[in-house]
Amino acid sequence: MRALVEARGIGMTFRNGDELTEVLKGVDLTLQPGELVALLGASGSGKSTLLSIVGLLLRPTRGTLSIAGQRVEGLSDLERAQFRNRRLGFIFQFHHLLPDFTATENVAFPAAAPAGAISPAMRRRARDLLARVGLADRMDFPATRLSGGQKQRVAIARALMNKPELILADEPTGSLDRVAAEKVLDLMREVNREDKATFLICTHDEHVAARCTRRITLNDGSVDGA
Amino acid sequence: MFAFTVARRYLFSNPSQTALLISGVSLGVTAFVFITALIGGLAIRLTNDVTANSAHISLEPETRIARVLPSPDAELESVAIISTFQRLQIRAWKSTVSLLQSHPDISAISPQISGSAFLVKGEAVSPVAVTALDPAFIDAISSISTEIISGDASLGADGILIGSRLAENLGLSSGQPVLLRTDRGIDRLLIVRGVFETGLQSLDERVAYLSIQTARPLFLLPEGITNIEIKLYDPGGARELATFLHEATGLRATSWQEKNASLEGALDAQSQTGTLIQTFSLISVLIGIASALSLSANRRRGEIGIMRAFGVSGAFIAAVFLLQGLLIGMVGAGIGCACGFALCSWLETLTKPDGTMALPIAPGEGGYLVVFLLTTIGAVLASVIPAWSAARLDPLEAIQQ
Ligand SMILES: Nc1ncnc2c1ncn2[C@@H]1O[C@H](COP(=O)(O)OP(=O)(O)OP(=O)(O)O)[C@@H](O)[C@H]1O
Ligand SMILES: [Mg+2]
Numbered sequence: 015m016r017a018l019v020e021a022r023g024i025g026m027t028f029r030n031g032d033e034l035t036e037v038l039k040g041v042d043l044t045l046q047p048g049e050l051v052a053l054l055g056a057s058g059s060g061k062s063t064l065l066s067i068v069g070l071l072l073r074p075t076r077g078t079l080s081i082a083g084q085r086v087e088g089l090s091d092l093e094r095a096q097f098r099n100r101r102l103g104f105i106f107q108f109h110h111l112l113p114d115f116t117a118t119e120n121v122a123f124p125a126a127a128p129a130g131a132i133s134p135a136m137r138r139r140a141r142d143l144l145a146r147v148g149l150a151d152r153m154d155f156p157a158t159r160l161s162g163g164q165k166q167r168v169a170i171a172r173a174l175m176n177k178p179e180l181i182l183a184d185e186p187t188g189s190l191d192r193v194a195a196e197k198v199l200d201l202m203r204e205v206n207r208e209d210k211a212t213f214l215i216c217t218h219d220e221h222v223a224a225r226c227t228r229r230i231t232l233n234d235g236s237v238d239g240a
Numbered sequence: 241m242f243a244f245t246v247a248r249r250y251l252f253s254n255p256s257q258t259a260l261l262i263s264g265v266s267l268g269v270t271a272f273v274f275i276t277a278l279i280g281g282l283a284i285r286l287t288n289d290v291t292a293n294s295a296h297i298s299l300e301p302e303t304r305i306a307r308v309l310p311s312p313d314a315e316l317e318s319v320a321i322i323s324t325f326q327r328l329q330i331r332a333w334k335s336t337v338s339l340l341q342s343h344p345d346i347s348a349i350s351p352q353i354s355g356s357a358f359l360v361k362g363e364a365v366s367p368v369a370v371t372a373l374d375p376a377f378i379d380a381i382s383s384i385s386t387e388i389i390s391g392d393a394s395l396g397a398d399g400i401l402i403g404s405r406l407a408e409n410l411g412l413s414s415g416q417p418v419l420l421r422t423d424r425g426i427d428r429l430l431i432v433r434g435v436f437e438t439g440l441q442s443l444d445e446r447v448a449y450l451s452i453q454t455a456r457p458l459f460l461l462p463e464g465i466t467n468i469e470i471k472l473y474d475p476g477g478a479r480e481l482a483t484f485l486h487e488a489t490g491l492r493a494t495s496w497q498e499k500n501a502s503l504e505g506a507l508d509a510q511s512q513t514g515t516l517i518q519t520f521s522l523i524s525v526l527i528g529i530a531s532a533l534s535l536s537a538n539r540r541r542g543e544i545g546i547m548r549a550f551g552v553s554g555a556f557i558a559a560v561f562l563l564q565g566l567l568i569g570m571v572g573a574g575i576g577c578a579c580g581f582a583l584c585s586w587l588e589t590l591t592k593p594d595g596t597m598a599l600p601i602a603p604g605e606g607g608y609l610v611v612f613l614l615t616t617i618g619a620v621l622a623s624v625i626p627a628w629s630a631a632r633l634d635p636l637e638a639i640q641q
Contacts, residue, residue: 062640071549071636092553099551106639110546114249124550127242172550 016083018180018212019045019068024077026063037063039235040077047179050206050213052223055232061216062184064232068214069102069182070094082179099128103173103211107185109165111157111172117144118153121171136175143171147201163194170201174209181205183215187222199225243556247563250536261532262572268525269576269615270583272518273606277584279514280605283507287475290500293382293438295350295469296478298499299336299491301328329464336468336489345481348380348471353455355466359402359448360419361410368406368448370422372455381469384436384449390414391434395451399433403444407435420448422458430454522614526622529568533561533626544630545638554631561627562620569619573612580606 026038037060045051055061066072067079070086079086082101089097098104103124111120119132121140126132132140144153147167152160160168166186173181183202187195199222205211215226223229231238251258330336333351340349353372358365375395378384385393389404391414400420402412412418414432421427430450437444456462468491472478478495486493497504537544544557584603592598 066636069549095548095551095553097551098549102551104546104549106546106549108542108639110542110639112246112249112543112547114246114253123547127547127550127552127556130242131245132242 017044018047018082019043020080021068022078024064024067024074024079026060026067027075037235038074041237043230043237045212045214047212048206048210050203050227051215052226052229053214053216053232054223054229059232060235061232065182065184065214065216069104070098099124100176101179103178103181105169105173105181105183105186107188109169111165111168113158116154116156117149117160117168120157120168121175124172124175140171140175143174144168147171163190163197166190166194166198167201170198174205178211180212180214183213185216185218187219243559244563246560247567250560251564251567261528262568262575264528265525265568265572265615266576266579268521269573269611270580271521272611273577273580273608274583275514275517276607276611277601277603277605278599279510281600281602282510284602284605285600286503286507290503291475291496294496295381296472296475296496297470297482297485298494299468299470299485299489300466301330302492303328329461329466330468330491331464333465333468339488340468340470345472345474345477346470347473350374350377350380350469351465352469353452353459353461353466355422355459357420357422359406359410360421361412364410366406366409367446369446370448370450370455372450372452375451381471387436387438388434389437391432393434395433395449397451397454398430399451400430401434401436401449402432403447404435404437405441405445406448407432420458424458424460426458428458522618525615526618529565529619530622530625533564533623534629537561537626537630541633541638544633545635548633548635549639558627558631561623561630565619565623566616569616573615577606577608577612581608
């Protein structure tokens with residue numbers, strides 16, 4: 015089976031004035047379609063950095079990366095944006111919903127923005143997704159009227175809107191209590207199983223890692239036991 | 241366009257703040273309209289004051305001046321002085337008048353004989369500028385008959401109308417005889433038929449009106465006249481028409497603007513002051529918009545970051561802010577124009593105790609289209625900086641903050 019993500023020798027050095035911080039020192043990472051992978055490591059070990067590189071939000075200082083068989087280093091900013099829009103989904107620790115839009119509109123956003131408007135089909139899909147994350151009774155709520163856990167579930171639904179092959183989640187349960195976190199985790203496992211979506215989840219949480227299909231640990235800028 | 245939907249939501253997201261911003265814009269636009277209408281009204285009033293009682297174009301023979309004639313052998317130059325003693329007159333004035341009568345822009349024509357003379361009453365002698373005109377059209381250029389304070393405006397064959405100050409200086413009143421001595425050295429006893437008062441000292445002290453028939457022998461002009469005074473339907477066109485008439489008749493044509501160059505200067509200075517105020521009111525409007533949108537862009541960093549992460553282009557984000565600027569500008573300018581018009585219309589109705597307008601404001605002269613376009617375009621330009629900074633926001637930084 016062809017790998018969904020193939021990263022080879024990814025290096026990332028941040029420069030702040032004269033000070034260089036080498037965060038990633040040649041990371042190799044391969045994700046197969048349908049995997050649910052936990053990315054572990056001490057705080058500051060570079061988890062978010064690696065996730066951003068794989069999510070095409072950050073360009074590595076060296077290394078090669080292909081996603082779904084496509085080499086992505088050469089893409090322009092606009093092409094990377096289009097790639098993110100069509101093929102990737104994001105879930106962050108802080109949901110960042112658009113506060114002036116309803117739950118449904120937030121979910122439909124990744125489809126509506128490039129299309130120019132929310133079509134009835136988009137609205138239907140957004141509502142189906144909201145029903146699926148257990149928010150059937152909150153579809154027309156403004157984003158600001160939802161609880162933290164509910165917002166995070168809307169964010170998951172939003173990440174699924176364009177049927178991405180790869181979903182990148184950075185501490186998705188980091189700001190939720192145990193019960194809410196459990197729900198979000200179950201949801202991600204369900205999407206992984208049923209939609210065959212591949213997940214790369216950054217987490218500190220052993221409990222989360224234990225329920226993934228595989229774990230990768232970043233240590234001193236390289237991967238242990240990938 | 242989805243950017244438009246987002247822009248609208250952003251504006252409605254905090255209605256009171258948006259309302260405040262729009263009121264600020266409207267207020268600036270209202271100030272602009274007010275000052276424009278005031279300056280426009282003032283110009284109209286001054287122009288009216290100047291043009292109401294005087295000719296818009298005067299036609300006279302070209303003044304004869306010393307001319308330098310080019311000599312064939314370039315070394316020498318000969319100067320030919322043409323006699324200035326010869327009376328300047330328009331002989332073919334009847335054909336000129338009929339030419340003028342056919343011109344659609346001209347509302348009144350008055351052929352005149354103008355000359356210098358003295359009025360003699362006993363020991364008292366006073367210089368006067370005589371204007372001799374057709375008594376049937378005495379009010380063609382300035383409404384003399386409405387300014388008569390004693391007697392009447394019927395000139396007849398031996399009548400003269402004089403100003404109130406002149407009458408006072410010479411101890412004259414209507415019905416009394418007075419001797420007129422022209423610069424041709426001819427004397428004639430005339431009867432003061434009426435005394436007028438225009439309120440302008442120079443006129444009331446120095447001007448006398450005669451019938452043109454009475455004046456002919458006095459100025460030795462049996463057929464010719466000295467000048468033709470013209471009024472137009474639109475005084476604004478005087479300069480252009482004067483040029484045309486000069487070319488058509490060969491006469492010197494002087495527009496009222498040329499005669500009142502100092503008025504033009506004053507109006508220019510005034511409109512420059514106005515431009516300064518207008519510019520400042522627009523700039524303050526634009527700074528308001530730029531700062532409000534910059535604050536909004538900063539407050540929404542997280543959302544903008546997530547939109548970017550989900551593949552929305554920088555152009556989309558920029559459009560969201562440019563469209564907000566456009567909407568604020570258009571709505572603010574629209575409301576401001578309406579308020580400005582209402583304010584000026586109200587001010588126009590205010591009168592001083594004597595019944596004249598308190599402010600020479602012209603609500604029609606508010607420059608509405610100009611201020612609407614300037615504000616709208618300016619508002620879009622003012623949102624370029626916030627739009628640009630929002631568009632180039634690094635999504636990662638914004639999300640992780
Ligand atoms: N833009 C940047 N400039 C300089 N250094 C950076 C930048 N972004 C991240 N770093 C550094 O890179 C290192 C890794 O950061 P990263 O956010 O990837 O860690 P992490 O493993 O996600 O940590 P945490 O578990 O606390 O979220 C940190 O030391 C951080 O200070
Ligand atoms: Mg992190």
